[in-house]
Amino acid sequence: AFPAAGDHRASEFAEPPQNLPDYNDSPGQFFSSKQHLEPHGTFFRKWYVQSLLAHLDRMLLAAHRALRSSSSSSSSPCATAETVAVSVKISGVHWFAQDMDARPAEMCTGYDATGGFYEDVARRLAKAGATFNFTCVEMWDGNQRWGARSAPEMLVQEVICACRAHGVAFAGENAIENYARAPLRQIVRTYELARDVAHAVTFLRLGSKMLTPRNQISVARLIHHMSRL
Numbered sequence: 001a002f003p004a005a006g007d008h009r010a011s012e013f014a015e016p017p018q019n020l021p022d023y024n025d026s027p028g029q030f031f032s033s034k035q036h037l038e039p040h041g042t043f044f045r046k047w048y049v050q051s052l053l054a055h056l057d058r059m060l061l062a063a064h065r066a067l068r069s070s071s072s073s074s075s076s077p078c079a080t081a082e083t084v085a086v087s088v089k090i091s092g093v094h095w096f097a098q099d100m101d102a103r104p105a106e107m108c109t110g111y112d113a114t115g116g117f118y119e120d121v122a123r124r125l126a127k128a129g130a131t132f133n134f135t136c137v138e139m140w141d142g143n144q145r146w147g148a149r150s151a152p153e154m155l156v157q158e159v160i161c162a163c164r165a166h167g168v169a170f171a172g173e174n175a176i177e178n179y180a181r182a183p184l185r186q187i188v189r190t191y192e193l194a195r196d197v198a199h200a201v202t203f204l205r206l207g208s209k210m211l212t213p214r215n216q217i218s219v220a221r222l223i224h225h226m227s228r229l
Helices: 039-067 105-110 117-126 152-166 180-195 213-227
Strands: 087-090 131-134 172-174 198-202
Touching: 039 087, 087 117, 105 198, 117 131, 117 152, 131 152, 131 198, 152 172, 152 180, 172 180, 180 198, 180 213
Parallel strands: 087 131, 131 172, 172 198
Antiparallel strands: none
16 A cells, blocks of 8 residues: 555655656656655655565565475575575666666666665575576667667666675576577677676577577577576
8 A cells, every 4th residue: 555554654645746657658757857856756766665675575485485395494585495496587677777867667667776776676585595587688778779768788787786796696588589699699798797696597488489490590509608608
């Protein structure tokens, strides 16, 4: 519920801020006029982030309870199952990430990147012994539409740095099924930079498109390069 029960500002901010952009809008007045930094915007932003982090904590606890092995003595909540590794998928919201003052697309998702959201996630995953699973590892900043101010490559590196800082394993996946040489090279390049924290990579997706002879060659080439890292 919005706002959180017991918050001393609950009666003052009983509704989300006005002028928020709609789905597929540009950031709009809420961000251009810095309303996200005013008391109402700040309250909403912090409530949104804390709600997501609290949900993450609940899901990690649920995984621990579901997968717990009675024979394990490990103190890491998600490392207690002998044969099951837990990873947490965090979506790559890379649009308008070049707007370093607000990171509006992420903020509208509850990912307050300007407030250290990915660090907070990594810190929780480290405590739980879980893997940080992120997307868009095949994308790079120079290949995005200018108007979207997208920065997927920068965002992936930010997540890798958070994993490195907190000793969390990094797992990535592609956002778009693409068998061209450039995005496959970008996957390899990403994992070269993440070599010390890299745990796994997922290539989407197994189906008729992947199984064409031409694309099987591309996938085999990717596997060959990844195996040499």
